[in-house]
Amino acid sequence: MRPDRYNARESEPHWQRVWDERKIFESSNDDARPKYYVLEMFPYPSGRIHMGHVRNYAMGDVVARYMRARGYNVLHPMGWDAFGMPAENAAMQSGSHPATWTYANIDTMRRQLKSMGLSLDWSREIATCDPSYYKHQQRIFLDFLKAGLVDRKTARVNWDPVDQTVLANEQVIDGRGWRSGALVEQRDLTQWFFKITTFAEDLLQGLDTLDQWPEKVRLMQRNWIGRSEGLRMRFAVASDPRVPAASDIEVFTTRPDTIFGASFLGLAVDHPIIRSLAEKNSDLEKFCDECRRMGTSAAVLETTEKQGFDTGLKVAHPFDDSILLPVYATNFVLMDYGTGAIFGCPAHDQRDLDFANKYGLSKTPVVCPSDVDPASVVIGDDAFDGDGVMINSRFLDGMSIADAMDEVARRLESRELFGRPQGRRQVNFRLRDWGVSRQRYWGCPIPVVHCEKCDVVPVPAVELPVILPQDVDFKTPGNPLDRHPTWKHTTCPTCGGPARRETDTMDTFVDSSWYFARFTDPWNTEEPTDPAVISKWLPVDQYIGGIEHAILHLLYSRFFTRGLRATGHADLDEPFKGLFTQGMVVHETYRSGDGSWLAPTEIRIDSTADGRKAFALTDGSEIEIGSIEKMSKSKRNTVDPDEIIGTFGADAARWFMLSDSPPEGDVIWSEEGVQGVARFMQRVWRLIGDLKSVAAPVGSMAPVHFGETAITVRKATHNALAKVEDDIVRLRFNRCIAHANELVNKLGQTIGSIESAEIGDDLAYACREAAEGLVMLVAPMMPHLAETCWSDLGHEDLVSQARWPEADRSLIREDVITLPIQINGKKRADVVLPRDADETTIRTTVLADDSVQKAIDGRPVKRVVIVRERIVNVVI
């Protein structure tokens, strides 16, 4: 007995069990079919999934299911980015051990993901906090160390003196620790670094090959790497009692051509010379401290005035030592870029001009725009950074900028200052090495020991993993590993003497920099990866995740890929061939009169002709409907996936997430919208029932001849299939859904008008084809409903394993087409013509048409533009 209504709450768990039992989503490394690796960014196990996860994983699942139907051996794994601070925060607040907390969250979220009906290979599940995972990460660390890709050096960190911990930049709010509220100190600590700069050039060049990445992300990475070509040049310091004889200051410049426009040297407040001067000059020290306090956030810098402190030092101009330039400590030169020193050329750099205007420094123009008389060049409030010809520059006069740059570089390279060449061409990168040391417990231990005799000694590979101790307490501030009574005490692998374990753990970005590789062979207990298996599966064909990872995660993964290749773990250029960044899930906000936020479950919406209004469920008072914002706990505009799935089913949630907006844009979650999806699902269920009642049996042969109605049905089916084929691979899910809607509308109309006497073999076949086509077409997006319909249509097998019914595009091609006719560019008529009509026929037919004649109204026709199979434009 076929129920009138489809019951998602019964069907969904049923099919999930069937898929699970038959292990149909597990992929084999030995499968000979062409591979397709689809991956969504794995989640942090924060507690429960949110609607953003639902959207992200729904998208990936559509691709996985579709590619499977197209005959690919699909790898679609899932795991957990399981190390990180929230687990330690929870430990401090509730006393639960980070591992307990994390694994409990994983269990909850796994259950939630399973209730979504995702076609995931759970046999490959990994959690980065598991020793079976981080063992291999430690091994990679050691191999990178051996390959010279790891460095240990001093770096400045934000130090919270109360919590006794290093803070990330985003944990410093107004100069204070986010948790303790203590004033944050800058400390120099010896830290571990991955030498990502080794690959700076390659990481930049590799971007050109990533043509299936969003241009926006490539641009962001390009800017982050920040390659620039320029010249390092040294200025001799004029003799001064405060500095040693034969001192020099080295600057980096991308505009050596403007050297005759130089009017000062600007040094970072952390520049060694400034630091040493500040030791004996309290005014300078005060200035430096103030600059440091201002921070480096864009918002601050935007509004900050250029400031300087004249040190009294002078340097000689390299081409005329009678010209002495003042040396300033400045707030706009950064120590960690270039050499921490610049020469300022006010005429051709806006910042330098602002600075010069403030301190009354000269501003000689040295580049003249080609259409301006050199004598009339004046520098006002705007620096000129365009192209032109050199002026006021002695031996450079008349040269182009490029030639002048080259000439200056050439002269300084071949000349010595204090026994070394005065200039050196250099390619400079903004990219800095990746500091991975974290003074925390819940992370991957860095596998080295410190021995008094042998210094830093790697833990031998056979002794891995270095496992985190279980018995730690979070009651006192600081790193639990560091104050653990026994854990850090060990013996030196080299000399056997007493040694101390490294108590820093790795940045959690390390964990996610190679998980995509581990998924290919997660059972491998000996090696992180098997290069042969890597070559089989990687690169990831389609990677899907949030734009917030556009720079760091993706760049680190690209670095790791290069490191893994250098250490023989993977023969691979780039990890992610296709990248897609999906938009957020947003929702209306609701705010009561007293300013407090209300959750969507606490209000009722009334829609009438004069608009939508919200009322509180508790007392019926009217609630203001606020702006649409990213779902967040603070604004209380979240919806819980469990509740949605419980009420409407996973299929409805998935479908709605994909339906309304382009996938890269934000989607507005609305109750009305998901109700619309629920209606659509019932419509599909009824339509399949209607089609089934007239459809031929499973596997019927196609009849030779098709009548008019059958052809209409077939055209609708194949048209929809063709459009979905085109759109699904481009991830245009919203359009796929529109095509599905159109097909349902069309089939519903046609079926409704069929007289039972009309049904012959041809229509029966067409209805079977239509029903199965529709089910296949919605299956990647609403797999449970599709399975139920598939089974209802008499299939023993699963739609999840069925082959895609490729669209027959010859059926869609019409022999007779309706051509829109424009008169002077405005549509005035339609003319029905054979598709292959020649231009003369088209012309005569069009001009003979009544509506066309009426529109022409006797005026002479100047021209008839015919675009075949598209449009005709009559010009009068």
Add this chain to the structure above:
RNA sequence: GCGGACGUGGCGAAACUGGUAGACGCAAGGGACUUAAAAUCCCUCGGGCAACCCCCGUGCGGGUUCGAUCCCCGCCGUCCGCACCA
């Protein structure tokens, strides 16, 4: 400040990157069925006009073109990213 993206009905959006602007969905209005409601089905739904096969309409102003949401120039507005990068 620099860089990037975008601007189409009441709303989310389509439009094969130069060819019928508004597919599809949401909301709304009208009707059928029903004792009633829900569900379902049918119709209307950018603006103007009594009405159309008419006129206007893709942020604003120009331009190129037989033809512009799409290309070019100049404004206005919104969103995102950032690093005062020498």
